Amino acid sequence: MDQKIGAQSLRFAEAPFIVSSASIVGTKEGQGPLSDEFDMIGADDKFGQDTWEESESALQKEAVTLALGKADMKPEDIRYIFAGDLLGQNIASSFGLMDFDIPIFGLYGACSTCGESLSLAAMCVAAGYADHVVAVTSSHFASAEKQFRFPLEYANQRPLSATWTVTGSGAFVLAGHQEREHLSVTPCVAITGITTGKIVDYGIKDSMNMGAAMAPAAADLIEQNLKDFDRKPEDYDRIITGDLGTVGKEILIRLLKERGFDISNQHEDCGIQIFDDSVQNTGAGGSGCGCSAATLSAHYLKRMERGELKRILFCPTGALLSTVSFNEGQPVPGISHGVVMEYVERKVN
Amino acid sequence: MDQKIGAQSLRFAEAPFIVSSASIVGTKEGQGPLSDEFDMIGADDKFGQDTWEESESALQKEAVTLALGKADMKPEDIRYIFAGDLLGQNIASSFGLMDFDIPIFGLYGACSTCGESLSLAAMCVAAGYADHVVAVTSSHFASAEKQFRFPLEYANQRPLSATWTVTGSGAFVLAGHQEREHLSVTPCVAITGITTGKIVDYGIKDSMNMGAAMAPAAADLIEQNLKDFDRKPEDYDRIITGDLGTVGKEILIRLLKERGFDISNQHEDCGIQIFDDSVQNTGAGGSGCGCSAATLSAHYLKRMERGELKRILFCPTGALLSTVSFNEGQPVPGISHGVVMEYVERKVN
Structure with missing residues (x-):
């Protein structure tokens, strides 16, 4: 019954389920390769609001509303929300979610927050x-x-290593194992374990090259997950990072190869999936804690629900910087939080 | 064995313990009424660092180091850290804690974060x-x-309702019930329950009057705690808010009286305890998520350890604003997270 395994992981004796999930994205994401898979694509990127921050709040509100609808639940059926975003003092979450009137735990793990929120929720x-x-x-x-770079009006140029922050949100309704037979929707994706990340600092100081800053954290997390669960890369159908982009992906695969793990056949990155740089001019890929959340919901969970993927390791990565730490010459440390998801027969036993 | 009680609370069937805690504060706090109770008072407010942010990081690092020392533990004995601060993107925590090399959950609940972190840790x-x-x-x-107001060099005037952000940190080592007999320190304060807060918005728009913005959240939380646990105010020796200050305290007591609960004999506020306005010119009181953490560790836990207080409700409050939300005309919603702590005989049964 002891659920602690290895140095950083938990294996859930009775695994909780993802009952439903929902994704909402902006116009650019809606024109990308995953266009057909999102639940909702905004007509513009303001989502009916006056400011960009309120627009982001609207994304969270819509995503939660959609996910609740799919689960056939009301806000009063939900006991806790685990939420976060990238803005200072988590204002997108606070203002987006307060009307649900649900007890809330505010989280911050930069772009890894989707993994952190799923971990704590599970x-x-x-x-x-x-x-x-x-x-x-x-x-x-x-x-x-x-928040992090320049106002849009400044029209700055971007290096090729820069990623493009995704306008989007993903929301997930989780239920405990014992709830499965009482739900009106029969879930088929279980969260069977988690691996919680440490802060990893390789001394990267380039805020326009987040992939390089975050890849070492992803490498450590994936290695630790494989050791803790005593698995090989091929025990996963996919090992999915959040927003390393093309630059970070290369570093991740090389770092893990040096340590004896070849994940090149399993690895995919949400930031690479969500955009097509040749069409959308998005540089190294998408980023942001909406990128991994929306892509997990729209793309990977749907593939799992169809039984095409049986077991995945989802490990979004975050770059733990602010403009203040950056301008004061601090490096950009990374973190990654891993969530193991498995396909379970839809039929209730 | 079901631990959910009422609408927002958990009662722990086998309550975890606070093994040890530590506090560190700055010079002004060190000259205040609790001077003799803190573990460490800085010689200056820089704590050997070059920037204010690094100084805050140093506070967390020192507090954790001290708490580990008192518990006779090393960083590798700790499986998770639950940490947060007030700065954008939680940089005080990230840079302060990364050297411990411990899996970390980053949290944000403004000045309620001490309650949030103790809740999730428990x-x-x-x-x-x-x-x-x-x-x-x-x-x-x-x-x-x-971060929130003006650089110190600006020397702005402050209204009387303004609070004074505490320079300080409090760290707490928690262990599960089953660990009690294996510990080299015998803990005597158990966390027997928690009440998790919702976001409460009364439309307050004055960022210099945080007490008024947060008091409604504290009132809701305390009322809910009393209902969920079926208790009266006098069932607690103290009901302790984090940083309402003198203005917020008055509002809190009035709001709860209107709802039929008189907490005037039990209520204390860390922000009022930590400073003496007549000596230190700190306005309505201390604030910040170091205020409640340092005061809990230095003052209240010591009183519990001596058996002077048998049961307390600790419910720090947070104001969920950023300069961006404030300047865009948004109100200042509040949140509070409640933690029930009880004195348990020190002797292991």
């Missing part, structure tokens, strides 16, 4: 602390540029 | 996910003024 329902909880994260290109 | 060890975890939060007057 821990919570697996322990029986709640029947149903929600995990939700978001990012918005315009609010993130304003 | 949930984690009570579920058996870890033997020992750490909860830590901090704030620093100078980094907070730079």
Whole structure:
């Protein structure tokens, strides 16, 4: 019954389920390769709001509403929300979610927050602390540029290593194992384990090359997950990072090869999946804690629900910087939080 | 064995313990009424660092180091850290804690984060996910003024309702019930329950009057805690808010009186305890997520350890704003997270 395994992982004796999930994205993402898979694509990137921050709040609100609808649940059925975003003081989450009137745990793990929120949400329902909880994260290109780089009006040039913050949100309704037979939707994706990340600092100081800053954290996390669960890369159908982009992907695969793990056949990156640089001019790929969340919901969970993927390791990565730490000459440390998801027969036993 | 009670609370069937805690504060706090109770008072407010943000990081690092020392533990004995601060993108925590090399969950609940971190830490060890975890939060007057108000060099005037951000940090080592007999320190304060807060918006728009913005959240949380646990105010020796200050305290007591609960005999506020306005010119009181953390560790836990207080409700409050949300005309919603702590005989049964 002891669920702790290895140095950084938990294996859930009775695995919680993802009951439903939903994705919402902006116009650029809606024109990308995953266009047909998102639940909702904005007519513009303002989502009916006056400011970029309110637009991002609207993304979270819509994603949660959609996910609740698919689960046939109301806000009062949800005991906790685990939520975060990239903005200072998590304002996208606070203002987006307050009308649901649900107890909330605010989280910050930069672009790894989707993994952090799913981890804590799974821990919570697996322990029986709640029947149903929600995990939700978001990012918005315009609010993130304003927060971290330059206002859009400045029209700065971007190096090729730069990623493009995804305008989007993904929300997930989780339920404990014991709830499965009572749900009106029969879930088929279980969260069977998690691996929680440490902060990894390789001394990278280039805020326009986040992939390089985050790849070492992903490498450590994936290696630790494989060791803790005593698995090989091929035990996963996919090992999915959040937003390393093309530059970070190359570094990740090389780092792990040096340590004896070849993940080149299993690895995919949400940031590479969501955009086609040749069409959309998005540089190294998409980023942001909406990127991994929306792509997980729209693309990977759907593939799991169809039984095409049986077991995945989802490990979004975050770059733990602010403009203040960056301008004060601090490096950009990374973190990654891993979530193991497995396909389970839809029929209730 | 079901631990969910009422609408927003958990009662831990086998309550986790606070093994040890530590506090560190700046010079002004060190001259205040609690001077003799803190573990460490800085010689200056830089704590040997070059920037205010690094100084705040140093506070967290020192507080955790001290708490580990008191528990006779090393970083490798700790499975998770639950940490947060007030700065954009939680940089005080990220840079302060990365050298411990411990899996970390980054949290943001503004000045309620100490309650949030203790709640999640308690949930984690009570579920058996870890033997020992750490909860830590901090704030620093100078980094907070730079983040939220004006740089110190600007020398702005402050209204009487304004609070004074505490330079300080408090860290707590928690262990599960089953660990008690294996510890080299015998803990005597158990976390027997938690009440998790919702975001409460009364439309307050004055960022210099945080007490008024946060009092409604504290009122809702305390009322809910009393209902969920079926208790009266006098069932607690103290009901302790984090940083409402004198203005917020008055509002809180009035709001709860209107709802039929008189907490005037039990209520204390860390922000009022930590400073003496007549000596230190700190306005309505101390604030920040270091205020409640340092005061809990230095003052209240020591009183519990001496058996002077048998049961307390600790419910720090946070104001969920950023300079961006504030300048865009958004209100200042509040949140509060409640933690029930009880004195348990020191002798192991």
